[in-house]
Amino acid sequence: MTRVLVVDDEPQIIRALRINLKARGYEVEIAGDGAAALHVAAHFHPDLVVLDLGLPDMEGTEVIAGLRGWTTVPIIVLSGRAGSTDKVAALDAGADDYVTKPFGLDELLARMRAVTRRIQPSGLPSVEIGAHTVDLATRAISGDVRLTPTEWQLLEHLVRHPGKLITQRELLHDVWGPQYQTETNYLRQYMARLRRKLEHDPARPRHLLTEPGMGYRFQP
Amino acid sequence: MTRVLVVDDEPQIIRALRINLKARGYEVEIAGDGAAALHVAAHFHPDLVVLDLGLPDMEGTEVIAGLRGWTTVPIIVLSGRAGSTDKVAALDAGADDYVTKPFGLDELLARMRAVTRRIQPSGLPSVEIGAHTVDLATRAISGDVRLTPTEWQLLEHLVRHPGKLITQRELLHDVWGPQYQTETNYLRQYMARLRRKLEHDPARPRHLLTEPGMGYRFQP
DNA sequence: GACATTTTTGACGCGTTGTTGACGCGGCCG
DNA sequence: CGGCCGCGTCAACAACGCGTCAAAAATGTC
Numbered sequence: 001m002t003r004v005l006v007v008d009d010e011p012q013i014i015r016a017l018r019i020n021l022k023a024r025g026y027e028v029e030i031a032g033d034g035a036a037a038l039h040v041a042a043h044f045h046p047d048l049v050v051l052d053l054g055l056p057d058m059e060g061t062e063v064i065a066g067l068r069g070w071t072t073v074p075i076i077v078l079s080g081r082a083g084s085t086d087k088v089a090a091l092d093a094g095a096d097d098y099v100t101k102p103f104g105l106d107e108l109l110a111r112m113r114a115v116t117r118r119i120q121p122s123g124l125p126s127v128e129i130g131a132h133t134v135d136l137a138t139r140a141i142s143g144d145v146r147l148t149p150t151e152w153q154l155l156e157h158l159v160r161h162p163g164k165l166i167t168q169r170e171l172l173h174d175v176w177g178p179q180y181q182t183e184t185n186y187l188r189q190y191m192a193r194l195r196r197k198l199e200h201d202p203a204r205p206r207h208l209l210t211e212p213g214m215g216y217r218f219q220p
Numbered sequence: 221m222t223r224v225l226v227v228d229d230e231p232q233i234i235r236a237l238r239i240n241l242k243a244r245g246y247e248v249e250i251a252g253d254g255a256a257a258l259h260v261a262a263h264f265h266p267d268l269v270v271l272d273l274g275l276p277d278m279e280g281t282e283v284i285a286g287l288r289g290w291t292t293v294p295i296i297v298l299s300g301r302a303g304s305t306d307k308v309a310a311l312d313a314g315a316d317d318y319v320t321k322p323f324g325l326d327e328l329l330a331r332m333r334a335v336t337r338r339i340q341p342s343g344l345p346s347v348e349i350g351a352h353t354v355d356l357a358t359r360a361i362s363g364d365v366r367l368t369p370t371e372w373q374l375l376e377h378l379v380r381h382p383g384k385l386i387t388q389r390e391l392l393h394d395v396w397g398p399q400y401q402t403e404t405n406y407l408r409q410y411m412a413r414l415r416r417k418l419e420h421d422p423a424r425p426r427h428l429l430t431e432p433g434m435g436y437r438f439q440p
Numbered sequence: 441g442a443c444a445t446t447t448t449t450g451a452c453g454c455g456t457t458g459t460t461g462a463c464g465c466g467g468c469c470g
Numbered sequence: 471c472g473g474c475c476g477c478g479t480c481a482a483c484a485a486c487g488c489g490t491c492a493a494a495a496a497t498g499t500c
Contacts, residue, residue: 084324084326084327087324087327087330088326088327088329088330091330091331091333091334092330092333092334095334096334096335096338097317097334098331104304104307106304106308107304107307107308109308110307110308110311110312111311111318113311113312114311114312114315114316114317115316118316118338137384138381138383138384138385138437139384139385139431139434139437140383140384140385140437146431146432148432148433148456148457148458149433149434149457150457150458152434184476184477185459185460185461185477186458186459187477188476188477188478188479189458189459189460189478189479190458191477191478192477192478192479195478203478210477210478212467212476212477213475213476368445368446368447369446370446370447403448404487404488405448405449405450405488406447406448407488408487408488408489408490409447409448409449409489409490410447411488411489412488412489412490423489430488430489432455432456432457432487432488433456433457433486433487433488
């Protein structure tokens with residue numbers, strides 16, 4: 001579920017966005033001014049920020065700069081001002097997109113999909129397992145460890161959904177193919193190899209956990 | 221230097237973009253229709269595509285889909301149509317931004333900076349391999365070494381993403397073409413030649429590494 | 441047209457990886 | 471208390487992928 005922080009001070013826009021975004025499966029948080037935006041962003045950790053420039057307390061570029069100081073979260077700016085000076089200032093301050101009011105809701109949604117698409121698929125490209133750091137994006141592991149292609153595929157499916165239980169059928173289907181959905185011996189074999197290579201104590205795994213009868217789970 | 225592919229069929233827009241982009245240090249290539257765009261993109265490997273939707277031969281979304289089939293290069297769409305349907309269609313097809321004509325040049329440039337900022341945090345045109353210094357920009361190598369065109373292309377793809385694993389399919393597709401994606405013998409052949417020419421000890425490469433079953437990686 | 445360079449194609453040895461079968465252990469249930 | 475199922479482990483074999491050598495075909499150059 002994508003987490004969206006909406007920063008705006010106009011009640012009707014807030015209302016419209018909250019209803020429509022929630023209806024489309026987004027998790028929505030609201031901030032009424034720039035100071036609240038920075039505060040909420042630090043705690044809510046949004047996947048996307050929709051920022052109205054006409055805030056009462058701060059300049060829009062200040063808010064953008066304040067966010068960019070510590071996060072690379074995508075920012076879509078809403079603004080009534082259509083002048084190119086404002087657009088350039090906001091974009092160069094670190095915004096990812098600039099939509100002028102009045103805007104079509106479906107256009108805003110499409111732009112939200114476009115900017116999150118770039119960020120989302122990789123999710124968290126880097127995770128920690130035992131003493132090793134695994135980077136999905138570059139397929140690199142700290143230390144002198146090498147994974148085979150199947151080991152990578154298996155690990156990737158588990159790490160992509162941290163904390164979530166993945167059923168054996170699911171893993172077998174996605175890594176080996178539709179016709180292998182009952183060959184659980186493959187899973188036992190390769191989970192053991194992953195633990196030997198990554199876990200500190202392979203006999204007592206702390207991150208690559210078994211859920212007996214169900215499947216496996218990656219615990220960050 | 222950022223490489224931009226401009227896809228448009230209106231001479232005055234082409235002219236304006238070419239002059240202004242080159243003046244700002246971009247490397248510009250032009251394609252006059254959709255088919256040419258796909259062809260040029262495959263060889264030029266742009267860092268950014270500026271795509272006009274009013275092409276004579278193909279629908280804009282087709283061009284986007286054709287590019288998205290094998291590359292994640294940022295795409296900024298130019299269009300005379302301001303309807304939200306067109307915008308949503310282009311964005312959901314894989315475009316990163318949508319600018320309606322007439323557009324301000326400074327706005328387009330700001331949007332180009334915004335989308336490339338996400339992709340290219342590092343672009344080192346010069347790297348060290350073994351005892352040699354390789355300069356991508358001028359295609360020069362220190363010492364008495366000369367590379368053939370294919371060797372350059374292959375090396376360039378690896379060096380462009382330092383530390384990242386590049387799959388064999390990716391390399392074969394980008395260097396030889398879409399229909400060679402399984403001819404891994406080419407890769408074996410040319411990686412060996414690159415190592416012979418660049419690595420200190422070709423039998424034990426330290427920068428041009430093999431990831432068995434997956435692909436190759438350039439380690440700075 | 442002759443030559444050198446580059447690309448393409450084929451084949452082989454060897455190490456690694458994927459696959460398969462078997463065994464022991466522990467928990468769950470009757 | 472005893473049997474059964476699922477999980478972890480080990481060992482063995484087959485299959486594949488990589489590096490390498492060699493040579494033919496294509497390309498460019500004079």
